[in-house]
Amino acid sequence: MKKVNLYKYIGLSALCLALNGCADFVDNAPDDILTMEMVFNDKTRTEDWLQGVYNGIPDPYWGLTRDIGWEILAKDMTPSQGWAPWWGGTPLQWRIGQWFTNSSWNGSYWTLSQRIRSAFLFINNVHPLPSQGVTEAQVETMKDECRFLIAYFYWLMTETYGAVPFYDQALDPNAPLSETQVGQPTFEFMVDWCNEQFTQLSKTLPAKWENTYVGRATSIAALALRARMLLFAASPLVNGNTWYANYKNNDGQLRFNPTYDESKWKRAADAFKELIDAAEAAGHGLYYKYNSDGSLDPFMSCYGATMQKVNEGNVEVLWLRSGNCNYGEYEQHATPHGKNGNGGFGVTQDLVDAFYMANGKAPILGYNSDGSPIINPESGYREDGFSTEAEYRKTSWYLMSGFPDAELKSEGKWMITQPNTYLMYCNREPRFYLTVCWNGQWFKTHTSNTDFMYGHPDGGPGHDAPQNGYLNRKRISLDYEPRTGVHPYRPGILFRMAEAYLSYAEALNEYDPGNKAILENLNKIRYRAGIPEFGTGVDGNGFQRLPAPTSQSEMRELIHKERRLELCTEGIRYNDLRRWLQADKDLNGPDYGMNFYGTEYSCDPNNQNAFFKRTKYLDRVYVRRNYWMPIHQGQVDTDPTLVQAPFWDEE
Known part of the structure; x- marks a missing residue:
């Protein structure tokens, strides 16, 4: 019999040892029922298991940058290409076209399947422990937290790969292949399933937690993730994209619906309106900091939006990572x-x-x-x-x-x-x-x-x-001090109010252009940023407003740009470029910067030693197959029901 301490603090890692192919979803189980009973009869070990599921949430600092790589691919951040040997190649190589079905990926979302199964096992085994202070109500809330994480992880995988195997329970690892190799459902099925889960959970999870438990799933977070997902599902990549008109899963169903549906934008807009109303009712909003004379301080307002602690007044945070975030390496x-x-x-x-x-x-x-x-x-x-x-x-x-x-x-x-x-x-x-x-x-x-x-x-x-x-x-x-390595705490934000306002404006503009709420929400961000709003007259900062866009396309361009500036480095832009079908346009071609080899503090274009001179330093490559992450070839070779992401077998 295994010792219980083998499981401590890691959500029972023995349950997360992947088998081949789709068996990632059907991990090894403990060798006897007594071990499970010992875990779930103990409050601390039960909480450790739950935290192990939460630990699957991506680290929004160094994890999102180095391992997952979204901001590097998005052309907002650029680590030294010389770091490739230490970074395992991945995003640094991908951005120059060195991206294959057998490429390794440190931040692989495919492994989230292990967290999903661990969450299902938690739901099946957790129970009240009256003598240890674990009530029936607490058990139901913890189960809802796991349901929330299951939906979140399934969406991260679907958003990344386009289609993944789906199970609504923890399967027996000894089950026959007919039950474990189940192929992939359609993209719309996964969106609808996750939408239903998030909607239900928004009615049962608490709106907020005490500071000790900040970062745990809430009804606001459920609404936020639901709305973000529906915005992706309404966007050109998967809404009317004829690239995938003949692309089918193993069961013969079209993976993506090629027919454009404007109502998807309305569904997204309605979801963001519901989120904003609920969040504001719960006390959330943009973070503001003011000068001593009462005027807005846009520098400290925008700084505090991502750096201020939740328990010190940062009402902008709708959800954050409860575990440790590696902002030390990020700063270093x-x-x-x-x-x-x-x-x-x-x-x-x-x-x-x-x-x-x-x-x-x-x-x-x-x-x-x-x-x-x-x-x-x-x-x-x-x-x-x-x-x-x-x-x-x-x-x-x-x-x-x-x-x-x-x-x-x-x-x-x-x-x-x-x-x-x-x-x-x-x-x-x-x-x-x-x-x-x-x-x-x-x-x-x-x-x-x-x-x-x-x-x-x-x-x-x-x-x-x-x-x-x-x-x-x-x-x-x-207050970071490099010489002593002191890295002050800051929240690992996964969703903040600024994104909600900008997303609501975007969705509204696509199905109801001219709606006054579009400009109102866009101007909220510009006001806080300390730049003139759009419209007529003088704005809240005393600036003369700039002329407002006169067409849907002009407004779209401004919303897209404001998203980039407000949310830059936060892991948003790469999926924005993908869903807008802009990635193969914006992420191709030369990257310029200042002259790495410049030795003189000069901007003379005729001086080859001038540092301040636009100089090409990198050629990016992005083709249409890159819109979806490939399923690793080892998985495809093992499971005949898996169909690779579009165009990876062709280009």
Whole structure:
């Protein structure tokens, strides 16, 4: 008989040892019923099992970046390509086209099947323990939590692979193949099943938990995941996409419905309206921080939206990961090499270019064939020189702490950019400064500027340097101290209110263009970001509003862009590009950045040693088969009822 301590703290890992093929869903069971009884007759071990199921939730920091890789594929974040040998290749290789059916994937969602079975076993075996304080009501809630996680994991797998084997119970590992090799249901079946589960759970789960249990499933989280799923299901990738008109599962059913259905957008919009109403009724909303004079501080508002603790007033968080999040590695790899970091985890030039100017206007309208930008003459954007004076704004954001005269206390202002800053980075919107770390920027813990030039402390030739001239700053704590390795806590947010408002605006625009709620929800995000709203008159920040879009397509473009800027680095954009059918357009071709080999603090286009010069550093490859993650070939070879994701057998 196995010892019980073999199972402790890991949700009974013996139950999560995968067999071949679809037997991932039919894991090894314990060798006798007494062992199960011992576990579920003990409150602590029961809770350990439940936490083991929760641990299947992706880590939204280093896990989402390094292992799963969504932000790397999305062209928002770009680790050093030289890290590929240490990262197992995966997302770093995928972005350049080295992506095959037998490729390994550190963050494989296929393994979530093990968590699903563990959740079913929990439901089947948990029971009240009156002498240990476990009541019938608590048992029912824990069962609902497992049902929530089952639906969530099934959706993550479906969203990623398009179709996966489906079981509504934990099967006997000794069952015949006819019961375990069941093929794959249609995409719409999985959406409908998950929709039903989330809808039911939104009526039985608590709206919120005490701080000790924050991160556990709630009715709000169920509504949020349901709405996000329905938005995906309404989008062009799976709503009217003729690519898959003849693509069938093993049972002969079409995997995806090729007929466009506008009502799916309404279903998504209704789901987000229900979510927003319920969330606001429960006290949720956007996070705001104000200056001493009562004016909005957009820097600290946007910073706090992702960094402020829930129990310290961050009402924006609708759901977060209850387990540990590896934000230590996330911060360490985004810290310059010469300042006690690994120094190669950055954001892309594409994202740098996307942020608005302080006046709310786009700096760049497009690109020429050589990669040079088409500058918006109305924006005030320049990249032909350096600033001659510092820029101050009203905020308590203290990134420039330690720099001479960085704070103007009498005016309630802090310096945002110092003199001699490349003009590309001047006069930009607050979210830009919360996201981008550039060459020559002040680094307060070391009271010196970053120096990314080749052969300089924070630059090449090593791989622990920004390959394109940028490091990431978003979701990096202002109080992080690289020399001591102190990483202040921040929530591992999986869904926040800003996404709900933007998603509601998007769905409304697709089925009811012109609805006034579209602009209202979009403007909520722009107001908090500290840039002019759209419309007429003066907005809440005192800005003259910009002209509102006059067509559905213009509004669509603005909503898509606002999603990118507001939710960047949070694991959202890759699936956005997929569902919009934009990935093969936006994720193909050259990536540009500053000159990695530049040795001079210059922007002279005729100087080959100038650092501030747009330079190609990477060629991305993305074809239509990449829209769906391939099922690993080993699984397909083992189970004849599995049909590979579209086009992986053809291209």
